[in-house]
Amino acid sequence: MTGDGLPTVLTVDDEPSLTALYEAWLRDEYSVYTATCGDDALQLVETHDVDIVMLDREMPGRSGEAVLEELRARGYDCPVVMVTGVEPDVDIIEMPFDDYLVKPVGREGLISTVQNLLTRQSYDEHVREFFALARKKAVLEAACDGSSLSLSDEFTELKAEYRAARRRADAARDDLLTEELGEVVLHH
Template sequence: MGEEMRVREPSVLMVDDEKRVADAYALRLEDVADVTVAYGGEEALDTVDGGHQPDVVLLDRHMPGLSGDEVLDRLRERELRTRVIMVTAIDPDLGVLDMPFDDYLSKPVEREDLYAAVDQQCRVLAYELLGEYFQLESKRAVVAAELLPEETANNERLADIEEHLAEIETRVRSLLPEAEELLSSFSGIDR
């Protein structure tokens, strides 16, 4: 894969209680991603609760206080639109089959493998978001085509959908180089 990713600059949250390790992985990604570092589970949760929605979370499993497994469960409870890659020295066992992570990398992780994993998870996220976008946009387009403007004016539900569409579109464009082509081909369909 080389030293580049196909996705544009993703937002990555690196979570590891070992400052040197967290900083080393963040340094590996700084040229290709917007990286935020959290030196523990509580700090990671505070970061996302503060409004930061990373595209990818790189999460160590073995941390004092809140373990990576607990952080993972709490991230999933928050229903964030983010992908989680466990980056850990803990060898996986059968227990990982029940864990809601998206990828699992065993330390140490080479730069190319880190890039590839982040890139892959960002593309998966972008396509998930596109599916949601297309579903909402088709509903919005049908309503706009079939109802009179005075029927749709000041409709809170429609306004919420339009706001959500704009947020999704911005996020997809930040992740996928081919987003413009995908979005324009969808909007070109006559409903």
């Protein structure tokens, strides 16, 4: 968060008109930084406290995928939403993003995605992992032919990871409820 207490969003797209549009949509509720290339995006993350990155997948120079890999390699675990014209395919399974939006993206969809990602930040890491995998699975199921997904070893592995993450998220939820109930009993 910035000094003004607002969560920060970095929008990265090689089309300046889109970063300006996203900034206009978000600036009432968030501090917004913009970048039109991957290198500038990485510099902004180094010099500013960024809560969410909205990242175009295909950009000249350093691609959005390369920026995402570099962010994770540098230890940044802030939520990343890919905002792209590239239809998803099983190639997204290994990408460590939190959400995936296909352009054109409307104002309400963009704002609700940012709000949801910020809300998820307060969740246990297992719950956040579950939501990221659930979103990836849903994006692929909506965009890809079911028969091609059924033949994909990567998608089969994603479904297994999703089920395991769900079990971990359920256990984290149960632990939290047990702790909260214990606190209620202690304070009464």
